[in-house]
Amino acid sequence: xxxxxxxxxxxxxxxxxxxxxxxxxxxxxxxxxxxxxxxxxxxxxxxxxxxxxxxxxxxxxxxxxxxxxxxxxxxxxxxxxxxxxxxxxxxxxxxxxxxxxxxxxxxxxxxxxxxxxxxxxxxxxxxxxxxxxxxxxxxxxxxxxxxxxxxxxxxxxxxxxxxxxxxxxxxxxxxxxxxxxxxxxxxxxxxxxxxxxxxxxxxxxxxxxxxxxxxxxxxxxxxxxxxxxxx
Numbered sequence: 001x002x003x004x005x006x007x008x009x010x011x012x013x014x015x016x017x018x019x020x021x022x023x024x025x026x027x028x029x030x031x032x033x034x035x036x037x038x039x040x041x042x043x044x045x046x047x048x049x050x051x052x053x054x055x056x057x058x059x060x061x062x063x064x065x066x067x068x069x070x071x072x073x074x075x076x077x078x079x080x081x082x083x084x085x086x087x088x089x090x091x092x093x094x095x096x097x098x099x100x101x102x103x104x105x106x107x108x109x110x111x112x113x114x115x116x117x118x119x120x121x122x123x124x125x126x127x128x129x130x131x132x133x134x135x136x137x138x139x140x141x142x143x144x145x146x147x148x149x150x151x152x153x154x155x156x157x158x159x160x161x162x163x164x165x166x167x168x169x170x171x172x173x174x175x176x177x178x179x180x181x182x183x184x185x186x187x188x189x190x191x192x193x194x195x196x197x198x199x200x201x202x203x204x205x206x207x208x209x210x211x212x213x214x215x216x217x218x219x220x221x222x223x224x225x226x227x228x229x230x231x
Contacts, residue, residue: 026093033096037104039083041112046121048081051108056081057128060160062114062148063135067095072207074099074107080128082107085114115148118156125162132169133206137176149180151187158189163230166193170206170224177223190227200226 039051049055060083064070070084084107086092092111099107110117135148149169157167167190171177181198184190194200202208202224212222 022090022093025097026090029093029096029100030089033100034109037096037099037107037109038092039108039110041110041117041121043116043120045123048083048126052081052106054081056106058083058126059129059131060085060118060122060127061131061133063132064091064095065134066091067098068209069133069207070095071098071102071104071107073205074104075102076205078106080106084109085112085117087111087113115153115156118160122160124159125165127160127165128162129166129168130157130161131206132167134171135169135176137171137173144179147176147179149176149183151183154183154187154190158187158229161229165229167227167229168203168206168224169227170202170222172212172220172222174221174223177225180223180225184225184227187227189229191230193226193228198225199223 039046048058057080059073059077059080061070061073062085064084064086067084067086070082073080074082082104084095086095086109089111092109095107095109098104099109110121132148137147154167161167167184169180169184171180177199181192185192192198202222203226206224208216216222
């Protein structure tokens with residue numbers, strides 16, 4: 001049984017603070033490209049059409065890591081606005097470089113805790129799709145309360161999706177996949193779109209990363225979940 005955890009910006013975060021080496025190229029990207037692609041956090045709703053310079057469906061990726069997946073989505077789907085959220089500077093710098101190199105005018109980045117961004121910057125029913133790929137599974141039972149996939153977090157995500165919007169998750173840790181199913185199935189505003197079992201085949205926009213491909217070659221599984229908002 002998954003115990004419900006109270007959602008606060010302090011108790012459930014989308015990240016763990018850790019140090020990381022930032023390269024000169026990433027530092028240069030922060031200085032030169034952030035004004036073009038970055039959005040500074042503020043505790044108020046954001047006018048996304050103004051930030052992107054157009055009206056378009058909004059996709060949000062939480063914790064994008066090195067940003068390769070985020071950039072691929074933006075490049076493959078120029079018809080959507082893509083917001084990537086990440087706190088770790090090397091990953092932000094790397095995605096800024098990709099955005100600049102590939103002229104991804106439909107991509108924006110926020111360097112902040114995703115819980116607070118969803119709570120304060122995104123209005124209800126504003127997003128078409130929210131993505132959460134390979135979050136920290138916090139393997140030990142005593143650390144399960146630190147997992148981002150908790151009932152209140154899922155409720156927050158659901159409230160930010162418009163009717164028919166999708167919450168897409170992926171994990172390479174089967175016990176966490178089962179946890180995700182239990183938590184998401186308990187959310188009345190979501191419906192699992194899987195036809196056979198609880199999981200779906202990865203949609204074509206989720207690329208196979210080198211890390212994932214290496215794991216698959218060693219027999220490791222990957223589980224994708226796709227839940228639709230609006231019942």
